[in-house]
Amino acid sequence: KxxxxxxxxxxxxxxxxxxxxxxxxxxxxxxxxxxxxxxxxxxxxxxxxxxxxxxxxxxxxxxxxxxxxxxxxxxxxxxxxxxxxxxxxxxxxxxxxxxxxxxxxxxxxxxxxxxxxxxxxxxxxxxxxxxxxxxxxxxxxxxxxxxxxxxxxxxxxxxxxLTEQEILLGKFLPARKAPAFVKKWTREYDNWKRVYGAIERAEATLENEAKKQELTQYMTWIEGV
Ligand code: SAM
Structure with missing residues (x-):
């Protein structure tokens, strides 16, 4: 099988x-x-x-x-x-x-x-x-x-x-919200949140600011779906 x-x-x-x-x-x-x-x-x-x-x-x-x-x-x-x-x-x-x-x-x-x-x-x-x-x-x-x-x-x-969001999450998957989809992106979201917190506590470099912006974008997408 x-x-x-x-x-x-x-x-x-x-x-x-x-x-x-x-x-x-x-x-x-x-x-x-x-x-x-x-x-x-x-x-x-x-x-x-x-x-x-x-x-x-x-x-x-x-x-x-x-x-x-x-x-x-x-x-x-x-x-x-x-x-x-x-x-x-x-x-x-x-x-x-x-x-x-x-x-x-x-x-x-x-x-x-x-x-x-x-x-x-x-x-x-x-x-x-x-x-x-x-x-x-x-x-x-x-x-x-x-x-x-x-x-x-x-x-x-x-x-x-495809939008940037669809490139990351999929074209058809976000609307269907299968259990595996929810699980995967909830996990990623929690991960990003942790990374974001760590960056915030670190030195405020340009690179860190850019990373924070990227993470914020990703987290907004997940919140949206
Ligand atoms: N496709 C099967 C599946 O999904 O169950 C096997 C997956 S297995 C994890 C990955 C296989 O791809 C290995 O047998 C590996 O030798 C082979 N592989 C990796 N790179 C390859 C390449 N460039 N050309 C052909 N086979 C490759």
Whole structure:
């Protein structure tokens, strides 16, 4: 059985998709997608030998080797235009690593129409990247599993506008106020408040004033939602 986190990622894969799952580890996600008949074919990319071998083993054990290709490669180097991949999933990494993977091989994204990205932290940098690279958010989910909070971002090609607040909190998430959303930002808010207090007790430098202003802005956004 797939984790709730990966099940959420899977739920955004269109039927008939040709999927590349980058950083696939055990290839659980592509196996699930092909088994269920959601993906017609898939590529599981891994940059580390150990996880690459687990992926190979998993695909063979499940008898899916004719539909899932496992490749040892760095990021989107696992994908070539001939693969005709239309959906890319990248899950279980930090936002900055996900963005660096997306930026390194733009040619691998030529045939891709949907990105499903699941950052463990710093979803903000993905929203910033999307805004600057012609991708639009079509949905977002925030969820909690095993005491950890995860975000899933779904992107399609197109233009969007995002305010600074939406870049941080999400485009769809603030209005929905899921329990995980409330928990995450209540925690952040308390943290910012503590940092603010510490800065106030410290020396009044320009840098500290700027940081205080930034924190005030963030706290106002949270109070607003
Ligand atoms: N995607 C799976 C999931 O969400 O459960 C596995 C997540 S695991 C925490 C991250 C995996 O990404 C590791 O197996 C790691 O080797 C792989 N990885 C990290 N950087 C990568 C890169 N540049 N290219 C391919 N795989 C990478």
């Amino acid at each position: 797939l984790s709730k986190r990966l099940e959420t990622v899977a739920s955004f894969v269109p039927t008939g998709a040709v999927v590349a799952d980058i950083g696939s580890d055990h290839a659980y996600l592509p196996c699930y997608l092909v088994h269920r008949g959601v993906a017609s074919r898939a590529i599981a990319g891994e940059v580390v030998q150990g996880p690459y071998e687990s992926a190979e083993r998993q695909v063979r054990t499940e008898g899916l080797a004719d539909k899932i290709t496992v490749r040892l490669a760095n990021g989107l180097a696992a994908v070539t235009p001939q693969d005709q991949v239309d959906t890319v999933t990248i899950a279980g990494m930090g936002g900055p690593l996900i963005v660096s993977i997306l930026e390194k091989h733009p040619e691998s994204l030529e045939t891709v129409t949907r990105l499903i990205l699941q950052p463990n932290i710093h979803a903000k940098v993905i929203r910033e990247w999307a805004l600057q690279h012609g991708w639009a958010l079509i949905d977002e989910v925030i969820l909690e599993e095993d005491e950890k909070i995860y975000e899933v971002l779904v992107l399609q090609r197109g233009e969007m506008t």
